[in-house]
Amino acid sequence: MKRCMDLVLACCGLVILWPFMLIIAGVIKCTSKGPALFAQGRVGREEGVFMCLKFRTMAAGSPNVASHEASSVWITPVGRFLRRWKLDELPQLFNVVLGQMSLVGPRPCLPSQVSLILERRQRNVFSVRPGITGLAQIANIDMSQPARLAEVDAFYVRNHSSLGDIRIMISTVVGSGFGDAAEK
Numbered sequence: 654m655k656r657c658m659d660l661v662l663a664c665c666g667l668v669i670l671w672p673f674m675l676i677i678a679g680v681i682k683c684t685s686k687g688p689a690l691f692a693q694g695r696v697g698r699e700e701g702v703f704m705c706l707k708f709r710t711m712a713a714g715s716p717n718v719a720s721h722e723a724s725s726v727w728i729t730p731v732g733r734f735l736r737r738w739k740l741d742e743l744p745q746l747f748n749v750v751l752g753q754m755s756l757v758g759p760r761p762c763l764p765s766q767v768s769l770i771l772e773r774r775q776r777n778v779f780s781v782r783p784g785i786t787g788l789a790q791i792a793n794i795d796m797s798q799p800a801r802l803a804e805v806d807a808f809y810v811r812n813h814s815s816l817g818d819i820r821i822m823i824s825t826v827v828g829s830g831f832g833d834a835a836e837k
Contacts, residue, residue: 654815655755655818656752658756658815663746663749664750666746670743678708684730685729686795687709687713688709689708689709691707691710692707693763694764696762697764697783698753699779700770700779703748703753703761705753705754708740708743710728710731710732710733710735712728712729718798719763721795721796721797739786755781756784756818757813757818758783758813759778759783759784759786759787759789759809760783760788764814765773766775766796766799767769769796771799772803773800773803773807774792775803776804776806776810778806781813787806788806789802789809789822791821791824791825792805
């Protein structure tokens with residue numbers, strides 16, 4: 654049921670949002686050097702690594718680090734806006750269609766975030782697909798708190814439901830949670 658809902662909503666989102674996504678890509682290309690899309694290896698279901706798509710929000714050549722480790726000086730002015738409104742995540746709808754992600758689930762971490770991976774492994778968090786948004790995100794818990802994040806992720810894994818996922822998506826759209834740990 655979850656995969657079916659993910660697929661239908663992601664496809665509908667792409668159909669509705671593609672003109673908007675093209676505009677965002679154009680603005681990124683016109684305001685900073687480098688590609689509009691950014692692909693980064695992330696840890697997904699069963700600890701498999703996949704290429705997570707995002708709109709590029711940092712200057713070309715910036716280090717490949719987690720958001721809470723990123724310097725705000727690396728973020729472009731357009732990137733600041735995209736992160737604040739969580740629009741940099743829109744390309745992840747393609748990851749959902751490909752079955753690499755879900756709309757809702759634990760946020761995917763970088764392979765270099767060893768402490769978070771260990772905490773999540775202990776709590777069976779990798780048994781589900783990672784999500785574009787999640788319970789921890791709307792609760793303002795970022796990846797700088799590996800044990801706390803893994804606990805909330807594990808709670809989600811044990812208790813998720815379609816209705817709960819809809820609530821999390823609505824909370825994300827109306828602005829619950831912070832848009833960017835680098836801006837805190």
